[in-house]
Amino acid sequence: MRTVVIGSGAGGLTTASTIRKYNKNMEIVVITKEKYVAYSPCAIPYVISGEIPSFQHIVMHTPEYYRKNRNIEIITESIVVDVDSEKREVVYYDREGNKRTLKYDYLVIATGGETFIPPIEGRDLEGVFKVKTIEDGMKIKDYAQKSTSATVVGAGAIGLEMAYGLRKLGLKVTLVEMAPQVLPRALDIDMAEVVLKYLKDLGIEVILGKPLSKILGDKDGRVKEVVVGNKSHSCDMVVMATGVRPNIELAKRAGCEIGRLAIKVNSRMETSVLNIYAVGDCVETVDFITGQPTLSPFGSTAVRQGKVAGKNIAGISAEFKPVLNAMVSKIGDMEIGSTGISELRAHQSRMEVVVGKAKALTRARYYPGGKPIYVKLIFDIDGTLIGCQIVGGERVAERIDAMSLGILKGVTCEELVNMEFSYAPPVSMVVDPIALAAEDAWDKFRKLK
Amino acid sequence: MRTVVIGSGAGGLTTASTIRKYNKNMEIVVITKEKYVAYSPCAIPYVISGEIPSFQHIVMHTPEYYRKNRNIEIITESIVVDVDSEKREVVYYDREGNKRTLKYDYLVIATGGETFIPPIEGRDLEGVFKVKTIEDGMKIKDYAQKSTSATVVGAGAIGLEMAYGLRKLGLKVTLVEMAPQVLPRALDIDMAEVVLKYLKDLGIEVILGKPLSKILGDKDGRVKEVVVGNKSHSCDMVVMATGVRPNIELAKRAGCEIGRLAIKVNSRMETSVLNIYAVGDCVETVDFITGQPTLSPFGSTAVRQGKVAGKNIAGISAEFKPVLNAMVSKIGDMEIGSTGISELRAHQSRMEVVVGKAKALTRARYYPGGKPIYVKLIFDIDGTLIGCQIVGGERVAERIDAMSLGILKGVTCEELVNMEFSYAPPVSMVVDPIALAAEDAWDKFRKLK
Helix, strand or coil, X not given: CEEEEECCCHHHHHHHHHHHHHCCCCEEEEECCCCCCCECHHHHHHHHCCCCCCHHHHECCCHHHHHHHHCEEEECCCEEEXXXXXXXXXXXXXXXXXXXXXXXXXXXXXXXXXXXCCCCECCCCECEEECCCHHHHHHHHHHHHCCCEEEEECCCHHHHHHHHHHHHCCCEEEXXXXXXXXXXXXXXXXXXXXXXXXXXXXXCEEEECCCEEEEEECCCCEEEEEEECCEEEECCEEEECCCEEECCHHHHHCCCCECCCCECCCCCCECCCCCEEECHHHECEEECCCCCEECCCCHHHHHHHHHHHHHHHCXXXXXXXXXXXXXXXXXXXXXXXXXXXXXXXXXXXXXXXEEEEEEEECCCCCCCCCCEEEEEEEEECCCEEEEEEEEECCCCHHHHHHHHHHHHCCCEHHHHHCCCCCCCCCCCCCCCHHHHHHHHHHHHHHHHC | CEEEEECCCHHHHHHHHHHHHHCCCCEEXXXXXXXXXXXXXXXXXXXXXXXXXXXXXXXXXXXXXXXXXXXXXXXXXCEEEEEECCCCEEEEECCCCCEEEEECCEEEECCCEEECCCCCECCXXXXXXXXXXXXXXHHHHXXXXXXXXXXXXXXXXXXXXXXXXXXXXXXXXXXXXXXXXXXXXXXXXXXXXXXXXXXXXXXXXXXXXXCEEEEEECCCCEEEXXXXXXXXXXXXXXXXXXXXXXXXXXXXXXXXXXXXXXXXXXXXXXXXXXXXXXXXXXXXXXECCCCCEECCCCHHHHHHHHHHHHHXXXXXXXXXXXXXXXXXXXXXXXXXXXXXXXXXXXXXXXXXXXXXXXXXXXXXXCCCCCCEEEEEEEEECCCEEEEEEEEECCCCHHHHHHHHHHHHCXXXXXXXXXXXXXXXXXXXXXXXXHHHHHHHHHHXXXXXX
């Protein structure tokens, strides 16, 4: 029996490794267009900033490692062009350009996504970059070292991290976002204001509510300015952090059903075609709160999906559950996290909500080094937690995880008010900021009665 | 209407402040034997260590603050000697030694506990200290500054924190614990080993499995050595961190029912006597896992109980729920936390359990500054989480809180394996250490089937 995996990102390689963990005999072949495998794309901004010393650091394993230690064959720099699900074979061009076919018993489509680059003038100029592969990262770092200013387009987590990274390298940085706030997918505008202030304090110029209209080049075809709205801003380079579009072409060729947003899979990560699975940025999943299809383009999601697909292929039943799209990012000394639905998105879905907020500290008031932390909790009108956003100087990620667990298990406002939080002066306040925010909401619920 | 509160610790003052929050007219009087109120006893070891600059820092409010800002009267340095629950009055001696009585409509007993000092030879020598009040802390710090060596008795959280604090002051420190491990209430021995190694690396000598037999003094009546088992060790001072006994005398005089361990209260924090409430270290509460009475001598528990008592007195119905005794402590660069039942205690209660463990890092492998983190999860045989212990270099407290929430909401091993954790390289691994530990347990469950 042979499993062929298309794609060597977190989803593809986790699927391969998981199959191997539970099945020693399966032949496993991964085909990837990439040269480097098993690296963390989420880490690219932190190499740009210098917080991680080099790109070599973020490559965790080589294809040889997989061959020797896990008996997984990885065919690099090869492009799959077709899948024939009748014959159960994939067609690909290897690194020498030879066309080859490979039979499979199970196929895993882990083709990821491509950065969406808006169709504007100047998008092909020298000095315009996307942030997708490790090679993109290397090119950006090289180019940045001979530049003095940069425009980052898109204020999602990657946009913010790139803006910070380039700023830390000493560039004058402008961040452009079409939405009227930073992190529009993750935060409500009130929480985004805290982040915005921090970005400005770092010396990053932020332009909100306006699209990038065009990029202008010099006589050598290199970026020299961008036009945002009607105003032009000179800069040496442009980094597109404009979101990711799922790669669904091969799935289509294989006859897999495509959903509203990406490849459709069931909870076992099976596509509509027998023995073809799909995982990672190329699939759509279910939003836990709304029940609607959603994209969950996170490395951690891809890993969890890969584990589910791998177990099922190895004959161990496993299910991938609806997602909250919990996220966390660290920009300098600020951690930003969110999970579940935002207040804005709840209103857009015509859900009635009650919100609780708290501004507190990460340590006891008198303990040196405590940092401000802002917590926002979103409850449905029955008092069940459906969303949480936290911005603070430390200890945000695990609080987000606690609230994710709370949402998944149906925790109520009253339960969070009374919740038992561990306490010691160097690591927390005697009443946790989450309990304070819950109490704020609880007081509002009381007045509603 | 008048509420009298006996005791100015976290439980007493939180009750008073909570009543005031919801009732502007109640007369509120707090009677306390202490001179300083509204300080954090949990912070004492961190002042000893110098991590908090002075004892003044940990006093958050003065009696004047309460009078002016919350209209709460605090009578300091006064000792309540009797409660007459028929006449509804308390009898106390004020700071000048005058006997006085005060009528109440509601009484709150927040009398806390006393350090249990074993009845051994030498316990009254100069240089023997307990760690209860801020004055104890001040005396210890003074005495330590003219000492070169100390013995700390008891390896609970306070014992460890004191040992670390004195060591950081430059003393030679010996820690003595009767149990065969450090943190016997919080950790299993496998996890305690990690802490033990760290203490030894700090240069703290640890003697386990042996009681303190006696303390010997010099001709001036000052501590000069301790005898542990049969062996004597010279030292200049002894700090007793030997646990706390609830102060239940006044509750007894008031006719309140006393449980197996301390004052008995219902979920509203009411004692058996009408209109008498009790909160904090002097009450017993219910263990969430075993359903048995337990003590929960934490500042954070006292605050939560005070909020419940205060709301009920103010006419807003509130309930205090069974506890997990979640704890966290920070010793130098190590955070230690636990919640729910330990493997040992589960065995002692004849519960069959499955354990999952993981050793991982607090950041992505390649991200500089990541620290080791050890996670142990304890599941009942049906796969429901009932306990968690974590030791690591950072980000322990909130993970413990997440697992507390999980236990309270009945999270299963399978749910934790598939759990959605937020991820970014500077703050977490792509698979959270908790998910790794859950997967370890999950593999064991699979083999049981």
